[in-house]
Amino acid sequence: MVETLVRTHEVPEAPDSTQTAARGTWSVAGNTLAWGTAAIVALVHVAGAAHNPTPMLDEGTYAAEAWALLHLGRLAPYTYWYDHPPLAWILLAGMWWLLAHVLPQGLDAVAQLRFAMWIWSLVALGALVGAAKRLRWHPGAAAIAVILWGLSPLAITLERLVELDNVAMALVLVAIWSLSDPRRRLHAVVIAGIAFGAAILSVETALLWTPTVLWLLARRYRDERRSVAMWTFLLVTGSIGSLYLLYATLKGALLPGPGHVSLLGSAAWQVFERAGSGFILRHGTAAWGLLQGWLHLDPVLVLLVPAACIGVIARRTRPFGIAALVYTAMAFRPGYLPSTYPVEAFPAVALVGGGLFDSLLSQSVSWRRLARTALGVLVTTLTLLLGFAWSARDAETLLAPRDQAQLAAEAWLRAHGDRSAPILVADTMWVDVVDMGWHPYQAVVWYWKITTDPEVERRYLRCPRFRRHPGYFTRASSATRCSKTTGAR
Template sequence: MQRPEQPDKPQQTGIQSQVPPRTPPIASAKPPETPPLTDKAKPAKGELDPGNVTLYRNSRFFVHAVIPDKPPKEETHEAGNTSLLEQIRWLSAERQRITLIRTRLLPRIDLFNPSQRKTIVIPLWIEGLVVALALGLTLWAHALNMFNFPLYGPDEGAYMANAWALIHGNLQPYPYTYDHPPVGWMQIALWTLLTGGFFSFETAINSGRVMMLALSGGSALLLYLITRRLSGSRSASLLALAIFALSPLAITYQREVLLDNIGTFWLLLSIFFVVHGNSRLRNIIYSALALGIAILSQEVFIVFVPIMLYSVWLFATRFQRKFALVAFGYIVLSLSSAYALLAIMKGELFPPGILPGDTHAHPSLLGTLFRQAQYTQETGNFANSWETWMRLDLPFFIAGALSLVIHIIGGWWNRLQWLLALFVVSYWLMLLAIQNIFPFSILPILPLLTISIVMALNVPLRILSQRVGFDLARALLLFLLIGAIIPFNLQREEPQFSQNNAEPQRQALMWINRNVPQNSVLIINSYLYTDLHESGSMGAGNSSTYPRAHIYWNAAFDPEVHDTLLHNCWNNIDYLVIDTNMLNDIQSRGGPMLLLDRALHRSILRTEFNSTGNNTRARIQIYQVAHDPHSCT
């Protein structure tokens, strides 16, 4: 019996019969490979090459297709036998391709870059030369007669004394009272170490004023760079530099050794990193660190934290804003909290009697803040400071008020203008809210108001140049303003360049060194403290010091000096070095000041020093107490 023949397998037809054996099956989802063009199929020169074409193109990406001339190597695997490794490689490539497609579909990311297109091309070296000349003029104006005007202030002396105490292992010469964070005079102490000591420039305050000169130059440069970025105009930036650096307010108060000058530099550095940062994380971190140092240098700069957060939000890209705000806020909060952490670690956060078992007298952070909030107009007030500001630079404040109106209105269309207005308005509100205002309290707002003025002036000029096309005319107009402002301000600053108000204070130091025994108890103002306690000065000499020289405020209100050292007895005082403000406090305050008042009424005038201009505020009188052996018994 024959076995029946098996029927032949049907032959594959259609598309399946045309698939070469090396092609994987359709189930593997691998796209079929296109056979390469042969030499005969290549197009002639000038014709469209079908194997090398751009399929799609727009401003964000393009799709280009190429068929290689060299045919791919033959696969060794039969159809349907693709290895696991090849499938993994293909899946990885496909996943990457899908990711790239999704990335290309994202919306265009444009940074908030308010700088305008520059139609006048200026070589970088020319700009650098002009800026260097402008900074040179700034430093010259601030350095001219800076050791003689203004007279040495008590705040200057207090910060230099704190820096001296820090080098000797203490935060202050007397118990730390949390009046200010200590980072400000930490920087002053570092400066004195780098420059060879407190008396490299004759007196301790002179050394501090040289540091302020360096900070004023740095602040002026930062102001130029910030304005150049925001306005896109070099001429507008030079105008801002001229207004800020040559203002009578700046020439007067930027010379003084003040924490406000230190904090202003760090605030401008923080703004610089934001506007020039291009939304980079490292620049946001640098900006937060700079703002934290500004707050730890002078606590009033905490008022700028909300506005700086808004500036970070404004200059960061949309998908980075949340992370940038969190990073910026966390760093600023961490640095600022170090001030409170110091009080907590020393057990001086709350006043005595608040916590159980805390009964001994000690200074406290919250107690100091409460005391400062209760300050009256006897120490400083807004009305007197406002009168001083208007007398020194009335045109500056008129221009600043007009610029605020322009920015508040223009902010509806350009949020940058609201940012500028918020910087200025927030600080003005803080000055109005607190009681203890001094003329130098205007320092942090000077660069901010300058930027506001220049940006407000640049708005109509930019619109005019865009409509008419006279960008060169705009630059010439701004340079004409610079040429008018410089001689106008220099003419008003004749007293700052000629008066010698600090000479009586230096003469008093030399008289003490020649006539007063080293073991004497002296009651002085703070600007003499460091020179009398550190050897090598004109007051203490090369080897002698006056360890029993005490600041009059501490002699009256510090129990360690008033009760322990002086035993509340005027007869334990040997000399009083009196100036006008000190005399007014002794005669009007009463209370613990009565100790000094009794000593003054039992003293004889030994000598008196006056300034060349006969300025009564610069008068120094030195009294010697006539001791009574039967007093205070």
């Protein structure tokens, strides 16, 4: 059975009848259309990315964790409590180190890492166009998918952020690209397993793409090859995902217990104890507030997420329609809803939109003239609607700086700050303040850690030598003595 699967590299997959019309259209003009659209989206994503949108706390958290890997050899500057798998910021730390000598001078830490995130955008774009080509979609369908993925003002805003979801979704698209291999070779399954396992190790919510990936795998690998391909994929993905469990076990932090954090304890908190965001359609809930923010940036793309569920009807787009259905259903649950939640649904919208567009272009000859006429009217209408809806917001995203307040605060600290006294800062400023000369443990603290982290609370609030200092939290000398008595790292 394994031998049969390996030998298939000589036998291309028999095309579906609906794909015949689209076959062979990837000429020079077709490649130029698809890859040229991807290049435009890539340029839009990088233009102004350092200063727009406003830095978010999560960005500062991941920047600090990447900094801790490079400078302290630890997964986080504070106790790593298994809130998320660490692979994404491990990869970001490596990219940060590689880009250090080519990044523009004078950028803060979050802005520097946004250039690393741009590289992940390039990976996502390449995988998206590559998957469309392997699936024998029309180049115009690939261009539509790219536009839906990355040209919306909401997509630009969220996909620029230093967020784990953006790394994970790029890896999910790589897995889809690999599984779309027309020759259905074994190494394509292995690559897909590695990519999907890495996506799960980047953010646990990538697991929501599991039905889509398994459906695509089952559709592409038929007959006796299906079981071998399926077990190979599950073995590779499971081996990579289990590294998280192995790490926690070796650290003695798999099971909850007194005096230490744990993987299962953190998972239990996420599932059962974390405050929910409320029903997304109920006025006044946190989820409702997030929805209003997304709609303010772009109502079109937000509404396209549930609309993409229609993709389950067509065979060509069914696996991607399933992903849209999963993410739509999860948004309506009463649990916690992160602010970057739509990022993980954008690839589903793009793939459903591109697939449906390709279906119209691949109709039989008798329907082709009517389909093309209807398609022309539809595309023109959508282009006008999206042009009006997106152009002004996109221009603002490219040109309007949103980090001026933080830059002004950092400039004041650089000129007037007392490096001998601890200071409370937002996560987004932590790395920059450390680079200014404040000690990473004894002098600069994420402000929310004071009341949520027992280690930080022992170091400062319960210190017997605690004393206030005008403009700051406490003196560095007092914090140093306290850290020695409490064993704080």
